[in-house]
Amino acid sequence: MSGAALHPIRFVLSDMDGTLLHPDHRPSQRTLDSVRALRDAGVLFSLASGRPPKAMLHMIEAFGVDVPVAGFNGGTLINPDGSILVAHHLPAEAALVALALFSGEPDVEVWVFADGDWLRRDAPGPMEQREADGLGYGPKVVESFEPYLDRVDKIVAASQNTQLLVELEAQLQPKVQGLAQVSRSQPVYLDVTAMLANKGEALKTLAAHLGVPLEQTAAIGDGGNDPAMFHVAGFSIAMGQAEETVKRQADVVTGSNVEDGAAQAFERFILAPR
Structure with missing residues (x-):
């Protein structure tokens, strides 16, 4: 929490499944509205997912993402139009x-x-x-x-x-x-x-691409692949339904995805201090 208080967040990197999306793979209206509020407040917003990039395109559009996103846990970074920015293949x-x-x-x-x-x-x-x-x-x-x-x-x-x-x-x-x-x-x-296909490396690359210092970034997620970005971000948020090993590596824990925990966190920790 101290990271968010000391350094106003300028860039949020969010997991998708289990974080922004409900179990039916859809975002709630509250979550969509909270992301729109972030962007209206001048906070850059992007997605990091284990999904293939082409399975992210619909959510890129739904959330109005206008900066590069990370697919394959950070293995492939793509621009909003689907073109590849960076790709790391498995040996x-x-x-x-x-x-x-x-x-x-x-x-x-x-x-x-x-x-x-x-x-x-x-x-x-x-x-x-x-x-x-x-x-x-x-x-x-x-x-x-x-x-x-x-x-x-x-x-x-x-x-x-x-x-x-x-x-x-x-x-x-x-x-x-x-x-x-x-x-x-x-x-x-x-x-x-x-090796370079992890969300921590993705956050470093995206923040540098966007010109945002890491101390002014926030990461949110629920899975075992998300602490990699927690350790890099200036401020980290774990979802309420995450395993305890994941929660312990985050700065704060919010509600579960079915409780719109991502929206709760954006509203409380990023938007309210602004």
Whole structure:
């Protein structure tokens, strides 16, 4: 909280799913209004998501975002028109290690994101429809991931067995140390991205691009991939439904996404002091 008090916030970087959006993947009117109020007050606003960039375009429009945003946990930064500003691909070596580990688990659906597409190799599982609902499109079925290994944006292990994903995260981290980032963007998703593909690096790059000192930035999110930007931002906010390990790394905790916690935080900590 002291960061917000000492340095008026000029730029907010926000997670999408579980933060700005309700469980039905839609923002409330209060959240839309609070973001509009930020922008009217001269505060720059952008999005950082594990989603592919093309699955963010609708929300870029809905929130009136007019600065670059971060997709794939920061792996790809795009301008509001969809053109690429920065792209970080997962090293093939790390991709092979992750695919080998995940493919041996029958309770895990393995997805690869490359060339702007969501790819799957195996039969559809129970998590696929959830992802399709969130992204707004379905996967492309391929016989092999091998042709895409030199340009992978993200690999996802998806499972309703959240404890299994915790264990896989612990197993994979040392295997790809120095090569890749491994984090659970949501309890049911384990993401593998390039080393520079994290929301902390995205915040640094976007703030520099916009000419805003880091002490005048704020970050808000709910997932295991969000503390990376909490540690960089001048002020950090965790959502009320976030895991305790995430909450402990933020300056303040707001309400849950179903309680419009993001709007609460924008109103209380950023707009009110102005």
